[in-house]
Amino acid sequence: MATSTSKFDLNAWFADVASQFQGLNPKEPGQWPLLPKLAAALIVMLAVGVAGYVFVLSDVQAGLDAERDREPQLRQDYHNKLGQAVNLPELRKQKSQVEEYVTQLEKQLPGKAEIDSLLSDISSAGVGRGLQFELFRPGQVLIKDYYAELPIAVKVSGRYHDIGAFAADVSNLSRIVTLHNLNVVAPQGPRDANGPLSMEATARTYRYLDAAEVAEQKKAATKAGAKK
Numbered sequence: 001m002a003t004s005t006s007k008f009d010l011n012a013w014f015a016d017v018a019s020q021f022q023g024l025n026p027k028e029p030g031q032w033p034l035l036p037k038l039a040a041a042l043i044v045m046l047a048v049g050v051a052g053y054v055f056v057l058s059d060v061q062a063g064l065d066a067e068r069d070r071e072p073q074l075r076q077d078y079h080n081k082l083g084q085a086v087n088l089p090e091l092r093k094q095k096s097q098v099e100e101y102v103t104q105l106e107k108q109l110p111g112k113a114e115i116d117s118l119l120s121d122i123s124s125a126g127v128g129r130g131l132q133f134e135l136f137r138p139g140q141v142l143i144k145d146y147y148a149e150l151p152i153a154v155k156v157s158g159r160y161h162d163i164g165a166f167a168a169d170v171s172n173l174s175r176i177v178t179l180h181n182l183n184v185v186a187p188q189g190p191r192d193a194n195g196p197l198s199m200e201a202t203a204r205t206y207r208y209l210d211a212a213e214v215a216e217q218k219k220a221a222t223k224a225g226a227k228k
Contacts, residue, residue: 017035020032020033020034020035020036021035021036021039024036114175114207115150115205115207118173118175118177118205119138119152119205121173121175122136122152122154122170122173122177122203122205123136125166125169125170125173126154126156126166128169129158129162129163129165129166129169130158130159130162131156131157131158131162131163131166132156132157132158132196133154133155133156134155134156134157134198135153135154135155135200136152136153136154136155137152137153138150138151138152139151139152139153143209143213143217145217146208146209147206147207147208147209148206148207148208148209148213149204149205149206150204150205150206150207151202151203151204152202152203152204152205153200153202154199154200154201154202154203155198155199155200155201156198156199157196157197157198157199158196158197159196159197160184160197163184163197163199167179167182170203175205176205176206177203177204177205178203178204178205179201179202179203179204180201180202180203180204181200181201181202182199182200182201183199183200183201184197184198184199185197185198185199185200
């Protein structure tokens with residue numbers, strides 16, 4: 001019995017495929033053979049994919065990379081805030097303590113109406129120690145951001161221990177008073193060897209600003225900011 005074997009002719013197949021791409025009319029793609037249509041569709045799909053990546057996905061990828069770069073910082077911020085949240089009760093307690101301390105300090109600052117009484121207390125502290133005031137002259141008030149400073153030029157004479165006790169009494173006043181630029185001078189000459197010492201200093205006291213002064217400070221700060 002005779003059998004016939006059909007063999008696939010690869011050259012003929014390539015020739016057939018090539019013939020389908022010959023003589024194509026670009027104005028009438030609907031009349032093209034199947035293979036040119038499939039090839040054209042594949043090229044269009046690739047072109048759309050590349051254009052989509054270039055104009056759309058590239059921006060998305062850039063945004064993704066930027067967010068990925070932010071991840072370590074966000075993790076660090078998270079850990080910091082987590083630590084603050086864990087320690088929140090202790091932080092609130094410390095805040096309350098600081099506010100209480102500030103309130104106590106503010107109570108040690110006299111108001112404008114109390115300055116005269118404070119000056120009298122300083123003078124009385126010296127007289128009470130037997131010192132002789134040669135100079136007691138309040139200077140120009142210096143307005144700071146949150147308080148006012150009043151310098152007082154002081155010159156007293158007396159015994160060494162009395163001068164030291166006077167300085168201690170001033171530091172223990174209920175209101176804040178500080179002594180600066182202290183200069184103690186011994187008697188000059190043999191006749192004054194046992195005479196009184198002389199002390200020159202600048203006493204500085206501080207007071208809080210009243211409402212009008214606070215408003216003036218804010219107004220001045222606003223003007224300074226506007227000039228910048």
